[in-house]
Amino acid sequence: MTHHVELIEMNSELLEGKGSFCLRSKKKTEGYQNKNKWLNQQFEKGLHYIQVLENQKQVGFIEYTDAEYSSRVVHADGYVVIHCLWVSAVGKGYGTQLLKRCLKDAKERGKKGVVVITNDQTSWTPSKDLFLQHQFQHMATALNDFELWAFPFHESVERPYFPDNWQERLTRFPHLTILRSFQCPYVDVATENIQLAAEKLGLQPVLVDLQTREELMEKSPTPYGIFSVVYKGQLIAFHRLTVHSVYKKLQKLMNNF
Known part of the structure; x- marks a missing residue:
C-alpha cells in the first residue's frame, strides 16, 4: 500500500476541520475544547x-513556540521551545521529520536554537531519545527527573537554564493546590x-489557573509548568494519576503530619 504523507x-x-491531535x-470533552481554544x-x-497525516489520518504532531510565549518554565530568551512531539506511527521517521522542520524554521528566523524539556517518568513530555539522536546537548536537571536539552545554533550563544528555587516554590503551598494551564x-x-481523591479525604483543593507566562515562571513548582499538584510542600503529581494513586499519596502525607 502506498503511503501519502x-x-x-x-x-x-x-x-476547525481537523482538530487537535490529543484526545x-x-x-x-471540556479538555479537548479548552485545548482548541488555547x-x-x-x-x-x-x-x-x-x-x-498518513493517507489523511493524523499520526503525529509537533507543537513549538518562541520561549517568551512558552508553557515551559525555562530561561531561554531567543530560543524556540518544543512543547510536545508525539508520533503514533513509529519507525517511519515521522518524529525526525517533525524535529527537522522545527530546527529549520528556528534557524531561518534567526533564533539562538531549540530547547525541549523531558522526563522519563511520564509520556506527557517528549522522549529524550529522539533529541539525543539529533545531537541535542544536556543543559540541566531539575527536581523529579526533569531534564533540559538544547540545540544551540552557535557556540557563542547564551545557554538556556532552569530556575534554581524549585524547593522554595514547593513550600509556598501548604494546602492542597492544583496549578494548571490548558x-x-x-x-x-x-x-x-x-x-475526586481529595473529596474522599475531606480536602478541598485550591485551583490556580495560570493565565500568563509571567505567572507560570513565578509560580510553577516544576519545569513542565502546565500541571502541578502540591500538598504540604510536597509535589504530588505533574501528570495524570488515577484517583486511587492520588488517594494513597495524599493519605500518606496526611498521616505523616
Whole structure:
C-alpha cells in the first residue's frame, strides 16, 4: 500500500476541520475544547502546530513556540521551545521529520536554537531519545527527573537554564493546590481525579489557573509548568494519576503530619 504523507501546519481554519491531535476521539470533552481554544489564542502569538497525516489520518504532531510565549518554565530568551512531539506511527521517521522542520524554521528566523524539556517518568513530555539522536546537548536537571536539552545554533550563544528555587516554590503551598494551564487537553481529567481523591479525604483543593507566562515562571513548582499538584510542600503529581494513586499519596502525607 502506498503511503501519502503530509506535514500540515495548522491554523485556526484547519483546526476547525481537523482538530487537535490529543484526545481527538473525545472532541466533546471540556479538555479537548479548552485545548482548541488555547491553540487559537496562541496562533496569534506565533505558535507552530504541525501534524503528520498518513493517507489523511493524523499520526503525529509537533507543537513549538518562541520561549517568551512558552508553557515551559525555562530561561531561554531567543530560543524556540518544543512543547510536545508525539508520533503514533513509529519507525517511519515521522518524529525526525517533525524535529527537522522545527530546527529549520528556528534557524531561518534567526533564533539562538531549540530547547525541549523531558522526563522519563511520564509520556506527557517528549522522549529524550529522539533529541539525543539529533545531537541535542544536556543543559540541566531539575527536581523529579526533569531534564533540559538544547540545540544551540552557535557556540557563542547564551545557554538556556532552569530556575534554581524549585524547593522554595514547593513550600509556598501548604494546602492542597492544583496549578494548571490548558496547553494540554488531559489537564481537565487530571484535575478531576485529584478532586475526586481529595473529596474522599475531606480536602478541598485550591485551583490556580495560570493565565500568563509571567505567572507560570513565578509560580510553577516544576519545569513542565502546565500541571502541578502540591500538598504540604510536597509535589504530588505533574501528570495524570488515577484517583486511587492520588488517594494513597495524599493519605500518606496526611498521616505523616
